[in-house]
Amino acid sequence: MMSFRSVVALTAVGFALWAVASPAHATFHFMQIEQVVGGVGGNTAAQAIQLRMRSGSQNFVSQSRIRAFDATGANPVIIINIASDVPNGLLGDRVLITTAAFNSLTSPTCVPNFTMTNPIPASYLAAGSLTFEDDSGIIYWRLSWGGAAYTGSNTGSPTNDANGNFGPPFGSALPTAGASSLRFNGTASALSTTNLADYSITAGAAVMTNNARNSFTITLGACCPAAGGCTEFQSAAVCMASGGVYQGNGTSCASAPCAPTTGACCLPNGSCLADQTAGTCGAAGGAFEGAGTNCGTANCPVTTGACCAANGSCAELVESECDSSGGHFEGLGSVCTPNPCPVVPVGACCTGDGHCHVDPADDCALHGGFYFGDGTNCTTSTCVCFRGDANCDGVLNNFDIDPFVAALLDSGSPTPPEAYEQLVANAGACWEQRGCWADLNCDGSFNNFDIDPFVNCRINAPPPGAPCECAG
Structure with a gap:
């Protein structure tokens, strides 16, 4: 028969062996994935995962982790490897894990128990x-989503699901666009049946709770952008950062409509553009009639008319613009279709500096140029002369005197006179330009009245490289 001391010793050994051999269910194994937020207001960087204890004393979570898998059940990503325990461990207590981007989108500002090392990858959110598993990979709860698009495993330990099969998966993607979460519908002590039956998307804004039993409601509302219109499911911070006006938590575009920022825009031709902001109206050259106005009631005056340029082209301008451009204003409300402007023939005009311009004949003469004729252009009519450069060698000097005299003696000849050909190497091309280099008084003709200006140019030579000045 054993002594009392022996019984006590054996009992102590027994308890020690029980403590070693007993499953660690009094640590963290009885746990649900209660809520998941895949994104807030379209911001998939804002995520949250909420665990809930199915039993007491499940707060020793330092040997657990959460992993995410893609639509095929492959490519695992460690969302968090939980490194410490949480203080509260009653039935129904929670553990809240979020991304940093999530915390500012709740009221009050969220205080999670842990911060995700990695968010759920954006490509995993649809399926x-x-x-939730221990560090060795034993899965104690699995939540899958995406319906038929998810083809991976649905299995796990039977600790929290009687047959260890958590499938079929929830039928759609994780919520990301609004303020909702995917939430477990069962009680705190409930086992899993199937993800499809157990979970639903919250109808309103999700309320997340941390281990200290503090709750945080996702706060989104309607936003009135500076550019006009209305955007729903915006956070106050995102709305105001873009220059918008936040309408308040829980508001919608229907419950808190935005004041109009667009209105009628009167264009100078008297037409009207609807639904314009002050900025877009100004960019179109119009006058903004004010927010909330419409083209049905706007009285848009005509401030433009057809403006005829000297070359016969037409542009619809205000009268002051037409006058400053040297055009002729045809009157308020006149238009360019059909063109009311008289057609003035234009052609290539060579000026004394050797440059070519396309101008009417009168304008060419006014500037002392040589007019090649109606319809000519500067592509085929090249200016190769300086005024006074009678031999077209690009230099003004005494070698221009004899060619000038030879040309003057027979200036009306369509071809170079023989005497001129003997003096000038490229006589044919240079002769075609005589109206430019020989017209020293810029009256549009080559005649005896050009002699004195030519002589004066030789006596008072211009700077090297410059032509004779027009003496007209």
């Missing part, structure tokens, strides 16, 4: 899987 994928989350597992």
Whole structure:
């Protein structure tokens, strides 16, 4: 028969062996993935995962982790490897894990228990899987989503699901566009049946709770952008950062409509553009009639008319613009279709500096140029002369005197006179330009009245490289 001391010793050994051999279910194994937020207001960097204890004393979570898998159940990503325990461990207590981007989108500002090392990858949000498991990889809860698009494993330990099969998956993607979460519908102590039956997307804004039992509601509302219109499911911070006006938490575009920022825009021709902002109206050259105005009631005066340029082209301008451009204003409301402007023939005009311009004949003469004729252009009519350069060698000097005299003696000849040909190497091309280099008084003709200006140019030579000045 054993002594009392022996019984006590054996009992102590037994308890020690029980403590070693007993499953660690009094640590963290009885746990649900209660809520998941894949994004807030379209911002998929703002994510949250909420765990809930199915039993007491499940707060020793330092040997657990959460992993995400893609639509095929492959390519696992460690969302967080939980490194410490949480203080509260009653039935129904939570553990809240978020991204930093999530915390400012709740009221009050969210205080999570842990911050995700990695968010759920954006490509996993349409179809994928989350597992709550121990560090060795034993899965104690699995949440899969995406319906038929998810083809990976649905299995896990039977600790929290009687047959260890958490499937079929929830039928659609994780919520990302609004303020909702994917939430477990069962009680705190409930086992999993199937993800499809157990989960639903919250109808309103999700409320997340941390281990200290503090709750945080996702706060989104309507935003009135500076450019006009209305955008729903915006956070106050995002709305105001873009210059918008936040309408308040929980508001919609229907419940809190934005004041109009667009209105009628009167264009100078009297037409009207609807739904313009002050900025877009100004960019179109119009006058903004004010927010909320419309073209049905706007009285848009005509301030433009057809403006005829000297070359016969037409542009619809205000009268002051037409006058400053040297055109002729045809009157308020006149238009360019059909063109009311008289057609003035134009052609290539060579000026004394050797440059070519396309001008009417009168304008060419006014500037002392040589007019090649109606319809000519500067592509085929090249200016190769300086005024006074009678031999077209590009230099004004005494070698121009004899060619000038030879040309003057027979200036009306369509071809170079023989005497001129003997003096000038490129006589044919140079002769075609005589109206430019020989017309020293710029009256549009080559005649005896050009003699004195030519002589004066030789006596008072211009700077090297410059032509004779027009003496007209």
